[in-house]
Amino acid sequence: MVCALGIEGSANKIGIGIVNDGKVLANVRRTYITPPGEGFLPKETAKHHREVILALVQASLKEAQLQPADLDVICYTKGPGMAPPLLVGAIVARTLSLLWQKPLLGVNHCIGHIEMGRLITGAQNPIVLYVSGGNTQVIAYSNKRYRIFGETIDIAVGNCLDRFARIIKLSNDPSPGYNIEQLAKEGKQYIKLPYVVKGMDVSFSGILSHIEELAEPEKRRNKRKKPQDEPEPEYSQADLCYSLQETIFAMLVEITERAMAHCESNEVLIVGGVGCNERLQQMMGIMCEERNGKLFAIDERYCIDNGLMIAHAGAEMFKTGTKMPFEDSFVTQRYRTDEVLVNWRED
Template identity: 65%
Template sequence: MIAIGLEGSANKLGVGIIEHNYDSNKVNVLANIRHTHVTPPGTGFLPKDTAAHHREFAIPVIREALKTANVKVKEIDCICYTKGPGMGAPLVSVAIVARTLSLLWDKPIIAVNHCIGHIEMGREITGANNPIVLYVSGGNTQVIAYSENRYRIFGETLDIAVGNCLDRFARILKLPNDPSPGYNIEQFAKRGNKFIELPYTVKGMDVSFSGILSNIETISIEQIPIGQITSEDLCFSLQETLFAMLVEITERAMAHIGSREVLIVGGVGCNLRLQEMMQKMVEQRNGKVFATDERFCIDNGIMIAHAGLLAFRTGYTTPLEESTCTQRFRTDEVYISWRKAN
């Protein structure tokens, strides 16, 4: 069976085509095309401009995906799109295309939760069976474990996402947004060596990042111009602090569940320093870390196609009248029909 997935919940527009082979139980990625709305250094992406970007590039990106996959329209079984969570206008722009394709080609449409897309794609690519999932991106920060047909949220951010904290600090330093602000912070951090203490805000299983951002902003404004510290030192200190917090809550979730596998998904998940710190913790518990590279970590269409097809195979489709979008859509709202209860 073949599915096409359309993703546009943030500044990445992604189209993916995936094939599930029933007999061999194998999954083939046939196409995974992405186009990113990159804004000038010092600025973020706004819903209106991002939606316009997606509308401009939707057709060429779908065309390229179909060409790369070399599939005929009649071979496609269903059309999957991101229902949420994410920014309203960009989500709707992409959903409109998905609905139109569904009616033009007479194919069922499947609404997919973005977070579930990340988790299922991570499991598929890495082969992690029943891991604790750390989902870290520009819009989400959650520690998740599976139980009784739902991905349960064990801990999450109380304010902004970890990626949002990194992105906004990159903006303060006027680092470029190409290829992504987080990547540029990671490169700067490699050259930093002085650790500046920042607030450490773990609250039980939850974390909070907004105070850290305010604090580091003040430090950067006061101390970088007089040469006391460098941007590199601050990037280093910020990463170390944020990632230590994430590792701590992940470890606590592992202890709770008794799990030895950790899967890192979401855009921040391709940060090698985070993977390395997680590795050190998990090694001490005789466990294993699973992570993917930017093709599957950063938002993409293939994960939407994959999660949508998993649901479709259990008989799920979304009636067209209900193929809406929603900015808030929690991970634990989705009933996971394709996994055994435990």
């Protein structure tokens, strides 16, 4: 049995989780929320994390009813992510490791999502769709690695949604993507948008530019140099959100289905913050049903960035004897999913 404490702080959420041999003991989290129309900058995000992280560590131990001596290992997000927020988690993890005299392990953020999803859902060997603010990848396990079959070639799907939410001034509370999802439910008209799938890869930046013009008729008029008296069509925000979701989620379903066919898999697991989206789950579920497959998804407790996923992945690594020298406890903004040797899986 391994009892692990995990620290996740790669973006605007800072979370602490404690897991003991696959049993969830604590999962506490705080989110840095900015005003409508604004994103979160690395410096301010890191400041938020510094202000709340120690209280979260104390809250996690209280929720788990544990003392530091009960822990076996301290885990933190090594990357990928934004450097200043990542450093907050790494520095606190180093400090706790020294104070409590516990081993320290750096965990890949994506691997944390995948292993958390497998733990909660019981999925054995699924095709993984990893969709978040900073990442979009279709992944399958093979020969001790999580292999990337397809990914975004520019911005991530969550980043696309977040940036559009800022354009139309939606609230960032609880998250821009969530508010787009709710507004999309009111949409009735589908507006044709660019559909960009290139082999197994996808692109979202052109879609974002196009829908930004649709959302701002004056900008579109100036760009296309139309006569000022020529009316520009206007679209409701609900229709734009609905159309954006339908288009980009259809792209994701397409490349996921292609990966299923290639790997002869009948399971799909959706992880990452965007994986909470009910419409994405519905569309993916329809595809899986048509292929006699099964969809696995998790709710916002485990889908959105959290410390528990880092604790669980770190515990799995620790069980197999993985060790990390203290001098290697740095962070890296670009830490590929397929760089990690998955030595804890035997299938």
